[in-house]
Amino acid sequence: xxxxxxxxxxxxxxxxxxxxxxxxxxxxxxxxxxxxxxxxxxxxxxxxxxxxxxxxxxxxxxxxxxxxxxxxxxxxxxxxxxxxxxxxxxxxxxxxxxxxxxxxxxxxxxxxxxxxxxxxxxxxxxxxxxxxxxxxxxxxxxxxxxxxxxxxxxxxxxxxxxxxxxxxxxxxxxxxxxxxxxxxxxxxxxxxxxxxxxxxxxxxxxxxxxxxxxxxxxxxxx
Numbered sequence: 001x002x003x004x005x006x007x008x009x010x011x012x013x014x015x016x017x018x019x020x021x022x023x024x025x026x027x028x029x030x031x032x033x034x035x036x037x038x039x040x041x042x043x044x045x046x047x048x049x050x051x052x053x054x055x056x057x058x059x060x061x062x063x064x065x066x067x068x069x070x071x072x073x074x075x076x077x078x079x080x081x082x083x084x085x086x087x088x089x090x091x092x093x094x095x096x097x098x099x100x101x102x103x104x105x106x107x108x109x110x111x112x113x114x115x116x117x118x119x120x121x122x123x124x125x126x127x128x129x130x131x132x133x134x135x136x137x138x139x140x141x142x143x144x145x146x147x148x149x150x151x152x153x154x155x156x157x158x159x160x161x162x163x164x165x166x167x168x169x170x171x172x173x174x175x176x177x178x179x180x181x182x183x184x185x186x187x188x189x190x191x192x193x194x195x196x197x198x199x200x201x202x203x204x205x206x207x208x209x210x211x212x213x214x215x216x217x218x219x220x221x222x
Contacts, residue, residue, distance in 0.1 A: 053133035060141025068152025082166025116193025142191030
């Protein structure tokens with residue numbers, strides 16, 4: 001005689017609390033990372049950053065005109081003198097041992113370094129988060145500003161036709177040489193100063209990215 005067959009146990013009814021996978025808060029020590037699901041992309045977006053970078057580039061480039069005016073105003077004058085003893089005009093340096101030409105380049109360099117530091121500070125205070133587009137704008141805008149300053153200073157300075165200038169003032173009369181930038185490397189002073197100062201300010205006072213491990217895991221339970 002065989003034992004009666006017992007009906008199989010009813011299938012386990014899954015409780016709503018047993019759903020799998022568990023919700024992100026099912027474990028007491030785990031919370032979702034704050035950046036997940038909040039923004040589709042980091043930062044304000046590439047379009048906004050590109051617009052801001054274009055504005056910075058344009059402002060710095062136009063500001064170069066002010067640098068050119070200051071350079072023309074503060075740079076030392078190189079004295080020249082004309083002579084026409086043999087019937088043809090010749091122009092000489094009045095002070096052959098003078099350092100005025102070096103002072104012209106030095107004045108431009110110091111002013112450009114100051115403009116670079118101030119522009120970097122202004123950009124940092126405007127957008128503390130920084131970003132690659134702003135850094136590129138600092139470099140490109142500073143270089144364009146230096147080029148404009150160079151041309152503005154030369155344009156405001158004495159004429160480049162020194163023979164005509166010597167004839168106009170007369171024989172033996174001292175006049176100023178054209179404003180000339182001998183060391184073209186000074187054009188890089190503004191963009192380099194801007195990049196270095198901005199990187200330093202960002203490293204010291206810029207916002208810090210949150211630690212993903214501290215944001216994802218809570219303190220261990222006892």
